[in-house]
Amino acid sequence: MSQKNRIKGGLIDRSKEIKFRFNDKWFRGHPGDTLASALLANDQLLVGRSFKYHRPRGVFTDGSEEPNALVHLRDGAYQEPNTRATMVELFDGLNATSQNHRGSLEYDLLAVNDFFSPFLSAGFYYKTFMWPKAFWEKLYEPIIRSAAGLGRLSMKDDPDKYDKGFLHCDLLVIGAGPSGLMAALTAARAGARVILADEDFRPGGRLNSETLELGGMSGTDWAAETAAELASMDNVRLMPRTTVYGAYDHGIYGALERCTDHLADGGGKPRQVLWRIYSKRAVLAAGATERPIAFGNNDRPGIMLAGAVRSYANRYAVTPGKHVAVFTNNDNGWRTAADLVAKGLEVPVIVDSRDKPAPIDLPGVRHIAGEAVMNTIGRKGVKSITLTNGKVFPVDALAVSGGWNPNVHLTCHQRGRPTWRDDLCAFVPGGDLPVGMAVAGAANGSMTLAAALAEGQAQATAQLDAFGIKTKAADLPQAEDEPREAAAFWHVRQSKHRAWVDRQNDVTVKDIKLANTEGFRSVELLKRYTTMGMATDQGKTSNIAGLAILAEERGKTIPEVGTTIFRPPYTPVPIGALAGRARGKDFRPYRLTPSHKWAEENGASFVTVGNWLRAEWYTRPGEKGWRDSVDREARAARTSVGICDVTTLGKIDIQGKDAGAFLDKVYANTFSTLKVGRVRYGLMLREDGICYDDGTTARMGENHYVMTTTTANAVTVFRRLEFARQCLWPDMDVHLISTTDGWAQFAVAGPKSRDLLRKVIDADHDISNEAFPFMACGHVTVCGGTTARLFRISFSGEMAYEIAVPARFGNSMMAVLNEAGKEFNAAPYGTEALGVMRIEKGHCTGNELNGQTTAHNIGLGKMVSQKKECIGQVLAQRPELTREDAVRLVGFRPVDRDKKLIAGSHFLNKHAPSDMEHDQGWMTSVAYSPNLGHHIGLGFIKSGHERMGEIVRAVSPVHGTEMEVEIVSAHFVDPEGERLRG
């Protein structure tokens, strides 16, 4: 198909041709085109269907404010919905499809909605789908959902890459129009570090769309020259295709750079980068957005904003038709007529709502003053327009200008409110700007070229001056103050047909009036009731008209009605860009234990524990399921010796003259009395008296302790200790350092553990039971002189040690221990066997210390010392927390020993009803005990310590299970602890 609407001139490269597809039809365009301009060039005015009524719609704007020309871009997993054709740079092989129709774009089956429009008014869903209630979930919602929305997701994983980055600058200039370029140039020439970001791929803003002269050359040339100078400077980062979408605290801005979206093949580079820009100061030069006028059938393809028509003609060498009428309420709209005439196109009529003489003399163009366009005729385009005076003009396109709105959005991201300017009939930035931001050019209501340039320079100068960079006074390029007078004129009252205010959400003048009649009078309510201003364009072209109509209905002024709040993002940001690289396994980092490699080589399966990957069991040949492995490992540790990497436990090195006194404050029990060379179990409380964490702490020297924490709380315990040290007892002589990563630590547990360690620990260290009894600790060497620490502690309940070596020896230490253990049939064990053995011994973990239980509950109430001050001690004594009939930690076994216990079951007395009122407690941990041959459990039950032998019911409504269990001691294995001391 030929580019029938292509005209002369423009900033496109006619020497090259680009082939692209729209709805499976091939078209041609040129480098420099957007998808929108290329579609217009090929006379493809119909681009999509509207949201609610499925009306034919076309390109309406030339920028990111586009409400209607939304398409699916690319295909397969790469498909992206709701892409604005006005922002898509054309590339070879581009594939786009239209959205929101059943059947073809030309013959959309859902266009039937348009005939039902009298019923589909504001609040239709709220009013209609009220009853019967049961219909909602099964019937109404699925139907509405299938019909709702515009684009469709690919429903596949996004194969594109996204990244994030950080940038720093003295001055961030947002927008590379005349004002932004001038601001950036002023700052850059003064030596400041400048970032200039613009959403367009070509710097210049409106200069590329207008025929204005500047400094004796065309505005386009000036923009290109200025951008080239900026690009050549080391202190400037020019960022085209970059939208600054949010203004955050302390001079931080969010920006989205579209890096490879304009390329057929991204070459493996990230598609988009989300930047966080740290600026000392910023100049917002975001320009202005033109707004339409509401009149009957004002939504047909071929009806466009006047500035956009100008932009397509001047920049893209494209016209939506050969006979383009203009409808305006301001001087600026006249420029469209002038530029089109200059391009040799016919402008049959310019309708100006103001009853005043022509601001520009345009021979051959009929000027009708004081009238308006009331209706249009056509189906997939415009055939004619009807004026309020009844005159009909055949046209094939209509350019509409209702004036311009400064883009104040970023000035409001910190709750700033814009103020109304009567002379512009528009909101301009208010006084409460984000700290460090200044506004220049059209964004600030300086609507003419000369004023925009001057303000860009002045704001940059003032911003740099604020932190001591002096700019040289440079002459501004010569430019004119073009006529810009405007009048308030929002909608054509005489229109009898539906007049669209919000083209993206199909909100009409009537809908707004109806919402007001029904009581939705606040502008925020109006937005939510009618959906005006929602979705991808956030009402950039519609909000003001909506407010004006609401104000009119309420008999108020627009500033009295106010605006809705502008929030980030300015334009849509893909979720993929917000996620960056943090997806899949990189969603969050994970850590490997020192013996990970050995474990991998020896059949380990891994499980995530906190942010660590730990071996959960080691499968040996012939084992059919995980239970085979776990049972074997638990038995090996009880009968011979087992080895487990316990590096993940937090390790905190505590030194200083007051180290012991400090530990007394942070632990419920006492540590200052602990002898050097001994270890003690410690229980830590929260300040509210609830159990927080537990572990062992070893006294390695007079002023040197080594604390262990649970894996899960390693980070937060350290944080809390620092809080206690710096904020509560700042004069204590104590210092902390986390050594979790410094030492690889292994539990060696079982009756043969000492025999095994004797082969590894150098012979000059006596580890006999007499010299190194239960709860001893000390420095040793292994394998002929390697530094190590030995602790005689036991989580398994067996005679056991933990041996620590510098982390870099961790993997070989694991190998050495297992090699040395071969003669004893030693088995490495994982977290599952570890869990089985601790349940057999009634030791607590996170299941029991779950943030709801006290020392009293776990049977360690006496451990909370009353003789000294410690965190949590006072509130732990609250009556409710120390009730005699409080739940206590005990053991449970099924009465029918073949039954499997269910963690999370609640306990109920034998004949009590199964409800919360009769709840007696809950099961926290269960395991199959290979040493006992049946399932065992730990749990909390009221006064459990006094109920040994009682039979209760364990009920889990979630699993639909109920069984009888017997209350027993939590110490299933070796209750006297003889093995520990052996």
Add this chain to the structure above:
Amino acid sequence: MIIDHPLLGPRDAAEFVYLGDAALIDRPDWQADDAMEQFHSYGYLRDNPAGQHQELWYHEQGDRSWLVVTRNTVTHEITAVELARDVARKRGRGK
């Protein structure tokens, strides 16, 4: 947000962990007659001002200093950043 660390200069708030009201420094005397009352207030009752607020931030991804940051909760303006240890000493805390 950017926090001007007294030792390290301006740092992104993302490097810090937030705790809350700097009143947490004023831990009551455990031996006071009304210790239970006092600890209850200390643990559970906080002012929630719209405006100036002294609060505790921990430079976890940095030098592990606890800081007292004076921040306006409405504007996020930070007017003072001190080492919590210095504040604690000024408020009479010792060993």
